[in-house]
Amino acid sequence: MNRYYWILGGFAALVALLAIGLGLNPRDVPSPLVGKPAPTFNLPILATPDKTLGPKDMQGKVWLLNVWASWCVSCRAEHPVLVDFSKKVDVPLIGLNYKEVRGDGGFDMSKMSAEDEKKLAFQRANTWLTQHGDPYKLTVMDLDGRVGIDYGVYGVPETYVIDKAGIIRMKHTGPISPDVLGNKIMPLLAELNK
């Protein structure tokens, strides 16, 4: 009899383990960048293409970097949350537009010149922000996704919380829900801004 309890117990433990495993999100890959300085970049600003912005310019401020693109469907779901955030909270939100034209998949990039790509990307990004509202203090344009690689971007939208010293304190992959914003991001911002 005793033996059967053992088998039953082992089985129950296995079921519990698998149940926990099923509940985890395989997309939620822990970023090794948390706790490290935000990778540097120097990208053209959407509103003023002849000027550039980098993490250095944000030194001394707690800020958010939100990776987006007009072709990204989840970004559309997240956008109202960001617009609402920008109206209520005084924390600079910087947009990183990720592969606006290349990432779309609808263009044959071998037939497009760099100049045309740039023009089209700026135009598309501007249109999208006019249509859906612009929560960003500034948006910078990462046309070829090179900066995205430095930030370990693998699924747009992604959001980084960066502290006054330029250290990444949190990364959120996927759209920000009001729940994530209220329960995770806001408390962290309050703590960092103390």
Place this chain on the structure above:
Amino acid sequence: MNLRSLSITLVFAIFMGSTAAIASSTTEAAIAADPVAEKRLQHLSEELRCLVCQNQNIADSNAELAQDLRREIRGMIQTGKTDKEIIDFMVTRYGDFVLYRPPVKGITLLLWGGPIALLLLGLFALQRYLRQRARRMAEDRPLSAAEAGRADALLKEGDTK
């Protein structure tokens, strides 16, 4: 090998070879002139997981990120980076998760040591079981005359009822 199976094998090999060639020529426009570099790229990208389609490596995946990363690796090979530097580049950005062979360290100890621990546990349990069984067998002995008589009586009693 007879002629029939040989010819089937050959046709199959040619078919596989040609589809692979078509696939790589259409998806990868840039073909490196240096076969050694290309081989390194192939080797490295087989070791790295694609984060978009998580059960494919960067060599197999056609996701855009995988293409970008292959381009990135190709660039690093051209600038003379070592394999270790390239792997480190990936790990600092995407974490140990990109490695199909995660390194042995504190957090992966259970992953690497788990199977060995389970094997040892199993061996221990088996040894215990065998010992107990041997002891039980040693305790088995033929019935004494009195015991045999009692057993017979009990069996008979069962029959008559």
